Amino acid sequence: MSETTGRSQAHLRKVLNELAIAGLVTRPKRGWYALTDAGHVRMKFDPKAPVKPRQIRKPKPGSVRSRVWRAIQIKQEFTIGDLLPVVENNSGGTYATIGAFCVQLEKCGYLRGVFLAGDHEALNNATRIKKYRVAKHTGPVAPVWVEAENCLHDHNTGEKVYA
Template sequence: MAEIGNAPVQHAVLAVLSASRRCLTIEELADTAGISRRQAWNGTVGLIARDYVVRRERGCYEVTEEGLVAHTAGTPLKSGPAGPLERCRKPQANTLNGRLWRAMRMKGKFSLGDLLNLAAHGDEGNAEHNAGRYVRALVAAGYLTELRRAKPDRPGSNGVKRYALLRNSGPLTPMLRRGGDIYDPNTGELHSCASSEAGGKS
């Protein structure tokens, strides 16, 4: 099957999902759109990154309201995300979350303070708040797990909360999306974790 550009592939995938209005597998998308499975996968991942498609369950994808509006309006997809690695060849090189993710992969087990010592820059405002939000989202998405607290270092303290990295999916930084979901460019998966914003500080 001849390869075609990523923008036409995304248009084809979006058209199929918009017409279906139900959850479809990559195989179903490829067969219906008349493209290869690799093209269907790359197109779907690109549309997820645009918030036009969401993964409802493992291996099953559905158009979002934003995607329906874009398809109906004929919004052009001139360029942009392709496959998970192509899309993030230059990932958030010097963002706080990028540095936090690298620190997590390096240490394996850590406290929020450990991460901030490695990742936060002195001129970065609200680093502790933003890092705590990112850590809570990764816990909710199953990337991190909470460990038993370290022994208190002073009277009245509950000890330091520590974490372990469970899902080291790759070098690209899992991205915290609006609404609290995590999009992982290493795998092309979107993990719903809106509950991560509930609860107290990390």
């Protein structure tokens, strides 16, 4: 694409990333980009308009992630099962939801995960229990996962932490 447009690959990556953040393109697989429905409308009616990045919202107080984040900060060391009672009355608080949030936090350095020593007879990691420890505490507001950028946005520090 850089030969066709005459632009550098770095410039094209930056522009495509901005378009993805704005919700105008998706990346179905590495190196492939596709216009979303909003991208098609934009191209048809206003192709020269500047792209404004989406505002990243803070998690709502009382949401599953907010409650899990608060529990993580209090417990400091936990398993996913330890966090289930925190969100028991909330329909969105499943083991998978909490697990996905912990994996995101671990990828970005907020948590450190260690498999429990007594569980060494398990044949693979899928059946082993992982214990997490807080590695980075930045404040009371839970970080928000930004899928388009594969990063966490931390409202406490104002920075994006890439996985």
